[in-house]
């Protein structure tokens with residue numbers, strides 16, 4: 001029996017990086033996987049790979065900032081799979097540059113994906129979980145939900161919002177058997193990290209390397225499974241020591 005045997009997991013941003021690594025690990029632990037992502041080519045490729053390995057899996061092309069698309073995807077999945085037990089609310093984008101040069105439109109785009117989209121996905125997950133009797137939600141925030149950093153103000157503000165949204169949802173739905181926690185990664189080697197900055201980011205990390213998406217996936221599994229049964233509203237920092245400095 002896997003840790004997620006026969007659970008249905010809805011994973012946003014599952015086409016790449018941390019989301020794809022988590023989809024693979026969840027599948028190994030017995031879950032049925034739904035990948036919801038903008039990127040249909042990469043998302044479908046992950047689903048095909050999971051199916052080849054015997055996992056029940058589906059892809060939905062979803063922009064997490066579009067309310068109608070998020071609502072439709074949750075409705076479709078609930079109909080097709082019966083219920084949704086786990087939401088890994090993980091789709092996100094980066095943004096970088098001096099704040100005094102940040103255009104309002106760019107601010108809004110970042111906050112729209114990294115905070116508004118997280119709200120929409122969490123809300124739909126909660127609606128379905130209230131109908132089925134409970135579940136777990138893992139929101140991907142960032143270590144930058146806890147500390148500040150130069151030149152990533154919009155991202156950091158959104159991730160700080162995700163951390164406190166997580167606390168609030170954890171409190172609000174605790175008595176309905178819905179646990180909500182946040183995962184706060186440090187610098188992880190995925191396409192979101194600009195290649196030219198990777199060496200410096202590894203150097204800035206006390207363990208002197210970037211994290212791998214598979215290392216984050218193990219923490220996501222912990223938060224999504226009964227192993228974290230007494231945790232809700234919490235955020236788990238997995239950053240190779242960056243924020244401990």
Ligand SMILES: NC(=O)c1ccc[n+]([C@@H]2O[C@H](COP(=O)([O-])OP(=O)(O)OC[C@H]3O[C@@H](n4cnc5c(N)ncnc54)[C@H](O)[C@@H]3O)[C@@H](O)[C@H]2O)c1
Nearest residue numbers: 013015016017018037038063064091092142187188190192
């Ligand atoms: N890699 C890091 O260093 C790092 C650190 C802290 C937090 N994070 C967070 O981890 C999460 C996953 O990022 P990753 O590192 O795996 O990057 P990634 O770029 O590999 O994956 C992000 C995925 O999200 C999808 N996506 C983006 N906007 C979307 C939207 N509006 N609707 C649906 N899908 C959308 C992309 O298509 C992509 O597949 C993000 O929330 C990111 O902010 C990453």
